[in-house]
Amino acid sequence: MIATFYSFKGGTGRTMALANIAVLLAKAGRRVLVVDFDLEAPGVWRYFADIHAGLDSRPGLLDMLHDRVRRPRSEPPDWHDYVTRIRIGAESLTLMTTGRQDTGYPARVLAFDWPAFFDLHGGGQYFEQLRADWLTEFDVVLVDSRTGITDIGGVCLIALPDLIVPVFVANRQNVDGVVDVLRRAQAGRQALAYDRPPALVLPLLSRFDSRTELEFVNEWLSIAAQRFGEFYADWLPRRVDARVVLERTKLPYVAYFGFGEKLAVLLQGVTDPDSLGYALDTVAHLIDTRLQDLSRIAPAKPPAVVPTATAQLGPSNDSWIATVLANGEVRGAAFALDRNRLLTPGYMERDGSRLQVRFDKAGIGEPIEVVEVRRPEAADQVDAVVLILAEPIPGSVRLPRLGFPEPGDLVGHRWWSFGMPEHGDRFGMAAYGTIVATLTSGLVQVDPSSKRGINHAFGGAPLWSPEHDAVVGIIVGARKEGDGVALTLHHVDRQLPNERLRRLADPARQTGLGPHETQTLVTALADLVPHPAAAHHILDDIDYPPGRVPSFTAFATPELFWAAVVTELENGIISDGVPRLVRAVLQSYPFNSALQRIREALG
Structure with missing residues (x-):
């Protein structure tokens, strides 16, 4: 366009x-x-x-x-x-x-x-x-x-x-x-x-x-x-x-x-x-979206539904859930990250098959070709991959909200998911229940309370959290008892740092800073910490993920580097990020008046 x-x-x-x-x-x-x-x-x-x-x-x-x-x-x-x-x-x-x-x-x-x-x-x-x-x-x-x-x-x-x-x-x-x-x-x-x-x-x-x-x-x-x-x-x-x-x-x-x-x-x-x-x-x-997706300016009124547990738990629009086809046959599910990328388990591409995705829940029957599969550099026993499409997802498909809570923070929360049709089932089926435990490698165990539990048809399906009103994981395994295993987006984001998935989230701002105060903070950081070594030392102190630290060489000035860091902190890359950064720099420059004012503004 x-x-x-x-x-x-x-x-x-x-x-x-x-x-x-x-x-x-x-x-x-x-x-x-x-x-x-x-x-x-x-x-x-x-x-x-x-x-x-x-x-x-x-x-x-x-x-x-x-x-x-x-x-x-x-x-x-x-x-x-x-x-x-x-x-x-x-x-x-x-x-x-x-x-x-x-x-x-x-x-x-x-x-x-x-x-x-x-x-x-x-x-x-x-x-x-x-x-x-x-x-x-x-x-x-x-x-x-x-x-x-x-x-x-x-x-x-x-x-x-x-x-x-x-x-x-x-x-x-x-x-x-x-x-x-x-x-x-x-x-x-x-x-x-x-x-x-x-x-x-x-x-x-x-x-x-x-x-x-x-x-x-x-x-x-x-x-x-x-x-x-x-x-x-x-x-x-x-x-x-x-x-x-x-x-x-x-x-x-x-x-x-x-x-x-x-x-x-x-x-x-x-x-x-x-x-x-x-x-x-x-x-x-x-x-x-070529003026096709009006969800941000005029959200569609959801249709009247019977107030069942499933209706209360699931998202109002799940058109972003896709069917994954391997050589034309249904293999599992995936869900949209943005208009060009979807997330699915790594085993979907186990045999080099030709992959396509189809948005059946949006009523779009024409499949879209997958032209690239992006994998983690160091694959865990259970991992997720990003599918790159040959053409953008149609504008009628609404994109989901993504959430990145740590696995332990999800225990006790409710979940909802949707399994693809299989074994003669033409329509698929929703399931819901409770997240009961954390496992290794960023996994959580999901137990069902619905009549139908997790089975192989749920492979690649989203793990939707009503408490977060967002997708927080991806179903990667099922057990005979109907319970399942999901990989959290928190862990996927660490597996695939180059995809910068956390930028797709829509969290509330974690600071009370207005634009003037944010710029004051960025300017102070650029003046006090203009060199890469010192910046990396401070970010290490606040547990900023090493793989997500911006490269100084990618920016023309320290101010732009620190603007990128502050934006990531405000978007929740670590808990309580901006206050922790301010406290860390104040340890070296305790009498800096600009940082003292920022600390007071943060409370």
Whole structure:
């Protein structure tokens, strides 16, 4: 998908939103390309300047366009020569800047003749070929468009996108201007020589302070819902009010992030429902699912069910449970981790069979090919593997919540699971009971209280915990008595550290720190502990998992390293992580005023 971020006026936070959403999609494993089309006011590169040095001296879009004009049509420049790969911790994204920001840049912008480019140099065909190339090589392309009504805006809004994300603030000139431009763009797409359906539109209300003047808040939500109603109608079900979507996707005004170019999703995280990062994560999820999965903005009302123990224990939606096929035959189960990965026991691939997965519980009968199986580097007697799919899981499949409690913390808790059909059973069967004991190697014993216990049909099925409202393990074995054995996700995360499964969790923030205090903590850590050896010593003291310590070489500055560490601690990689880190550093620097204030804020 190609998504264009557009604003009619400046100062809406358009580029900020795009840069943060690009990071979120990259962290989710998507192949992301960011293209800065705002030639007159380039700025995307600044959000990544601390991560990757020298971006302002790299060739980019404008250089490529000038080279296209200078060369024969049969020898277009290779766009790969004008992009830069940027590492975001263990992940990466690809960036095409506007070009080298030297003293000659303004003259090169003014010298480019857009009418001649299209009339004499095949500009339309060139952009069409770029579009095809980018859609082949990337999962998501995010385009930062120029404001107002411009030639290059036509390229960004008419020729390229599948989705337009207009970013606007609550005033008439923004709303009316955006609506007018969107109508022009949709009409312009119908006049293209290439077959192009109307673009989907996801309006994004930005810099919105809903904490004061409630009357004005409600008024502007209603105004925006009415003005953009014609665009919501193309994709939003009638049961969902456009006003609800605007409310759930609005970007809150946070003064701290108004200064400089900061990646809020790295500094603040995405778990606090009132934070900017949380809102950006919601928008990123909509883009990632092509506006198909509305569960975060309008959760589906569960159907009425008989209040049995099974109904009370199981998740409201289990479409994420999949059937594993080996050479076309049912072998067991797996469950989705994200849109490209599933978890299943290692024995599912015991004989090199061709593996596929099928989402029967979601009513999707077409299997998806497994193209890669990722195993633990040091396999235990019982292990789990990650299945990599040839194509993303359909948007109608809702993803599960994942939990990573230690095995001992699960004893005495209830469990629920679902076994695949076998031996003539066409439908499968649920089972439930109690987790009664911890075993070795991260395993727990699950005893049934349902009429049907665990059998071999449950191999690979999720272990759902009603207390945690999450999947906390995977069924890997059954016994004659109907009880079973499950491998906890806590142990799977340690077996497969490179998969970074814990990042997929949605825990409550463990600290009471706001974004300003979090940044203060990160800055203090970077100043006091700027070297790898000292950082590793402190992390060892607080029992930070060695395999999850970020590499200093993956970050351009100590500040980014410590931002990654603090984010992991807030996401629960160890219990009471942030307070333990603060206490550990204060042992060496007991009189540091910034850390003393953080300690007081933590209570």
